[in-house]
Amino acid sequence: xxxxxGQAADELGCAITTFRRLVxxxxxxxxxxxxxRVMIPLPVVQSLSTRKHAALDRLSVNEIxxxxxxxxxxxxxxxxxxxxxxxxxxxxxxxxxLRGWWRCDPASIAAGECSx
Numbered sequence: 194x195x196x197x198x199g200q201a202a203d204e205l206g207c208a209i210t211t212f213r214r215l216v217x218x219x220x221x222x223x224x225x226x227x228x229x230r231v232m233i234p235l236p237v238v239q240s241l242s243t244r245k246h247a248a249l250d251r252l253s254v255n256e257i258x259x260x261x262x263x264x265x266x267x268x269x270x271x272x273x274x275x276x277x278x279x280x281x282x283x284x285x286x287x288x289x290x291l292r293g294w295w296r297c298d299p300a301s302i303a304a305g306e307c308s309x
Contacts (some may be wrong), residue, residue, distance in 0.1 A: 194233035198213055198230075217279075218264045219281045222237060248284055262279060268290070277290055278291065
C-alpha cells in the first residue's frame with residue numbers, strides 16, 4: 194500500500210511541510226512518483242512511527258549540538274556546490290554544505306562528544 198505525503202504526515206502526526214523535507218532530503222527509501230505526487234510505502238511510514246526516540250536524558254551534558262537546515266540547494270559559491278542537506282551528497286559535500294548552519298560553536302559540539 195502506498196500513501197501520499199499528506200497521508201504519511203497525518204500517520205506520523207507531523208506537518209506536511211516537515212514530511213516533504215524528509216522526501217526532498219532523500220532520506221526515505223522506496224518512494225515512487227505518480228505525476229507530481231510522491232507516494233510512500235506504508236512499511237516505511239510504519240517504521241518511522243515505531244522508531245525509538247533518542248534517550249537524551251541519558252547524556253552526561255547539559256547541551257547538545259542541533260543542526261537546523263533546509264534541503265540541499267545549489268550554491269553559487271566558489272568553495273562549495275551545495276547549501277543544506279541531502280542524503281545523496283558525498284561526505285565532503287555534506288560538510289561543506291552544512292558550514293554556517295550550526296547554531297553553536299565547535300567547543301559546544303566537542304563538549305557533547307559529538308563529531309561531524
